[in-house]
Amino acid sequence: MLSTELDEALTRLRTEATVAHKGPDDTDEALLRLAADKLRRGAPLGSANLSVTVANVLTAVASLLEQHPPLVEPRVGAEVERKGTLLSAFVCAVDWPGRTVSLNYRGDLPGVVRRRVSFAEFHAQFEVVG
Numbered sequence: 001m002l003s004t005e006l007d008e009a010l011t012r013l014r015t016e017a018t019v020a021h022k023g024p025d026d027t028d029e030a031l032l033r034l035a036a037d038k039l040r041r042g043a044p045l046g047s048a049n050l051s052v053t054v055a056n057v058l059t060a061v062a063s064l065l066e067q068h069p070p071l072v073e074p075r076v077g078a079e080v081e082r083k084g085t086l087l088s089a090f091v092c093a094v095d096w097p098g099r100t101v102s103l104n105y106r107g108d109l110p111g112v113v114r115r116r117v118s119f120a121e122f123h124a125q126f127e128v129v130g
Helices: 003-016 026-043 049-067 117-125
Strands: 078-084 088-095 100-104 115-118 125-130
Touching: 003 049, 026 049, 100 117, 115 117, 117 125
Parallel strands: none
Antiparallel strands: 078 088, 078 125, 088 100, 100 115
16 A cells, blocks of 8 residues: 555544544543453443444445455566556566565566566556466
8 A cells, every 4th residue: 555545544544433422531542442342352332422433443444455455465486467458477576675576578587677666566557467
């Protein structure tokens, strides 16, 4: 997830995590932790406003998970396709410290690098085949 998308996701979660009608010393975070503890123990949440907030947070999290499926980490030798096209390539190198992926095409020698992209670009533009 790119940083702007992450910021937007956190903003949506913070909006959904606002508990209505809380006491002067209560915070949204503290009330949500209390609700989580009660859910773990199988106890009722108590107030309707807290129940609604917990339901809103869970719905927002489910929506985010649907919008952003887990990323498949690039590995050397994996075949990838450019999203929306039939162009396929192979991962010939993964530079973890530099967070880049090097790609080559069918028939290229393993050391030939046709394209080098950042992890963010890789996940935005390519998907691992199979």
